[in-house]
Amino acid sequence: xxxxxxxxxxxxxxxxxxxxxxxxxxxxxxxxxxxxxxxxxxxxxxxxxxxxxxxxxxxxxxxxxxxxxxxxxxxxxxxxxxxxxxxxxxxxxxxxxxxxxxxxxxxxxxxxxxxxxxxxxxxxxxxxxxxxxxxxxxxxxxxxxxxxxxxxxxxxxxxxxxxxxxxxxxxxxxxxxxxxxxxxxxxxxxxxxxxxxxxxxxxxxxxxxxxxxxxxxxxxxxxxxxxxxxxxxxxxxxxxxxxxxxxxxxxxxxxxxxxxxxxxxxxxxxxxxxxxxxxxxxxxxxxxxxxxxxxxxxxxxxxxxxxxxxxxxxxxxxxxxxxxxxxxxxxxxxxxxxxxxxxxxxxxxxxxxxxxxxxx
Ligand code: NCD
Numbered sequence: 001x002x003x004x005x006x007x008x009x010x011x012x013x014x015x016x017x018x019x020x021x022x023x024x025x026x027x028x029x030x031x032x033x034x035x036x037x038x039x040x041x042x043x044x045x046x047x048x049x050x051x052x053x054x055x056x057x058x059x060x061x062x063x064x065x066x067x068x069x070x071x072x073x074x075x076x077x078x079x080x081x082x083x084x085x086x087x088x089x090x091x092x093x094x095x096x097x098x099x100x101x102x103x104x105x106x107x108x109x110x111x112x113x114x115x116x117x118x119x120x121x122x123x124x125x126x127x128x129x130x131x132x133x134x135x136x137x138x139x140x141x142x143x144x145x146x147x148x149x150x151x152x153x154x155x156x157x158x159x160x161x162x163x164x165x166x167x168x169x170x171x172x173x174x175x176x177x178x179x180x181x182x183x184x185x186x187x188x189x190x191x192x193x194x195x196x197x198x199x200x201x202x203x204x205x206x207x208x209x210x211x212x213x214x215x216x217x218x219x220x221x222x223x224x225x226x227x228x229x230x231x232x233x234x235x236x237x238x239x240x241x242x243x244x245x246x247x248x249x250x251x252x253x254x255x256x257x258x259x260x261x262x263x264x265x266x267x268x269x270x271x272x273x274x275x276x277x278x279x280x281x282x283x284x285x286x287x288x289x290x291x292x293x294x295x296x297x298x299x300x301x302x303x304x305x306x307x308x309x310x311x312x313x314x315x316x317x318x319x320x321x322x323x324x325x326x327x328x329x330x331x332x333x334x335x336x337x338x339x340x341x342x343x344x345x346x347x348x349x350x351x352x353x354x355x356x357x358x359x360x
Contacts (some may be wrong), residue, residue, distance in 0.1 A: 004074065012155055019147065030153060038153040039166045041128040042218035047213070050222055054184050056343035056352050057336070059359050064103060073342075074350045078105035085111050085129065085167065089320060090142050092312055092334050093168045093178070100341035104351070109136065118342050126155045133163045140166045147172035164348050172209040172278050177344065178311055179215035181337040186268060188336065189329050191306040197224040202262055204231040204292055205272035205317060207238040212311040213272055217242050221249040225284065228253040231260050233289050233335040236274070259292055260301070267292065268307040271317050294318045299325055309333050 009340065023043045023175045032037040036049070045053075063069030077193050080102045094112075119128055125143070126237050126242075129152040132139050139156075149167030156162040169175045181307055186196045201220075203213045206232050207230055217238070220226045228246065230238045230253060246253050256262060263269070271294055279285035295306065296319050302308075310330040313357065322328050346352045 004075075006279065009106045010124070012158070013328060014158075015061070015154060017152065018154055019150070023197040026150075029157060033247055035347070035350070037156075037164050037348070038151055038274045039164075039176055039348075040150045042179045042215035044176070045180070045219060046250075047221065047222040050180070050183055050219070052352075053180060053340060053343050054187050055294075056346065056355060057083060057184055059355050060103065060342050060346070061339045063355065063358060069358075071358065073103050074105040076104050076354060077349055078107075078345065080104075080106045080138065080349060081136040082106045082125060082140060083132040083136040083346075084108055084111070084140050084168075085132060086140075086142040087111070087114050087125075088142050088144045088169065090168070092337060095174075096181075096334070096337040097166075097168060097177075097341050099338050100345055101138075101185075103338075104345055104346070104349075105340045106138070126152060129165075133159070133161055136163060138164050138166070138169050138345070142168040142170075144171050146171035149174075152221070166344070166348075169209045169211060171253070172211055172275065175211040175215045175311075177341060178212045178337070179219050181333065181340045182212070182216050182270070182309060182311070182343065183219055184340045185309060185329055185333040185336045186307065188332075189268070190305075196226065198226070199223075199267040200229065200265060201268045201270060202226040202231050202266040202274070203231040203238075204259060206236040206274045207232045207272070208236045209275035209278045210272045212241055213238070213270065218245060219248070220251050224306075226251060228333075229266060231257070231259045231262065231292065233292065234259060236289075257291075260298070263298055263301045264303065266306060267303065268300065268309060271310040271314075273309065273310075273313060273315055273317060288316055290315065294322060296321050299327075302327070 023041055027044050030040055034043055061071055084094060084098060103121050117128055129139060133156055147170060149165055149170045153165035167174060167176055189197055207213050276282045276285035293316060306327055307329045308327050312330055312334055346355055
């Protein structure tokens with residue numbers, strides 16, 4: 001199998017040059033008619049876009065409360081088809097994207113592993129994606145390789161039949177739509193206390209290989225006076241590229257291994273799982289780092305308004321008894337994922353104005 005794969009791996013002309021450009025220069029490639037076309041990196045979003053998307057998600061949510069509203073939403077994009085190409089495990093991202101499509105009337109098809117696609121015959125993932133573009137109007141992808149969504153969007157943009165690509169997670173690198181739903185959740189949780197501006201947020205766990213905390217960190221540049229605290233064991237510290245980004249944008253951050261010491265001072269705690277699927281031998285990477293877990297005795301230490309988030313799936317890092325506490329926001333957070341993704345898809349196809357008009 002390896003042999004076939006090797007034989008067919010040909011590099012696209014111009015890709016290396018594009019790939020090595022700074023992100024600020026690359027984002028233009030993913031814009032059409034003054035609108036974001038492909039969703040690849042969290043750095044693509046600015047504050048007006050984020051605020052607009054959150055209010056769009058609120059509007060979709062409100063409309064979906066009634067049968068008439070749901071029917072209106074379903075009639076927005078029944079002529080569009082989406083492909084979910086998820087070749088890395090996923091529950092929430094897959095289901096929330098699929099249901100977001102269905103809310104807006106899109107039909108969906110899916111590939112959930114390379115073993116059932118022509119990649120086993122030696123087809124490159126880029127050719128496979130190009131094939132999807134022949135049949136559908138939107139590609140949503142999740143892939144174990146960093147930069148995969150970027151490359152496929154770039155490849156499609158060179159063809160005469162490009163379709164938008166949404167990055168549903170590209171290896172340990174980026175998860176921009178998760179960052180959108182995290183922002184939406186934080187803004188909602190802090191709705192009565194001035195939103196996300198001015199808040200202090202702890203990110204805890206495997207910050208080195210966790211793509212959610214990386215993408216969310218990028219988005220902090222859009223908020224006023226936000227402070228970050230990175231809480232991780234030495235082996236899973238946040239990588240330098242993100243710290244350089246924060247310094248460049250003058251976003252204050254601290255790093256600590258003492259989780260309990262910062263609990264009373266933060267407005268949100270964003271927990272993460274150890275990403276041992278990226279270890280060279282996942283079965284030997286079994287250390288659980290209990291000092292980075294959230295336990296029931298911590299509930300009396302954190303602030304009364306502190307929001308507890310987790311992109312999920314959870315293992316042992318949040319005690320399940322915490323689920324009953326009103327500050328546990330992670331189940332609300334996963335529902336936010338479906339609404340913000342519906343908002344994003346409506347924006348991509350330009351039917352967002354119709355949704356907003358419905359409620360004005
Ligand atoms: C996250 C992911 O896949 O990066 N999950 C998700 O999309 N909700 C986090 C994780 O797997 O730990």
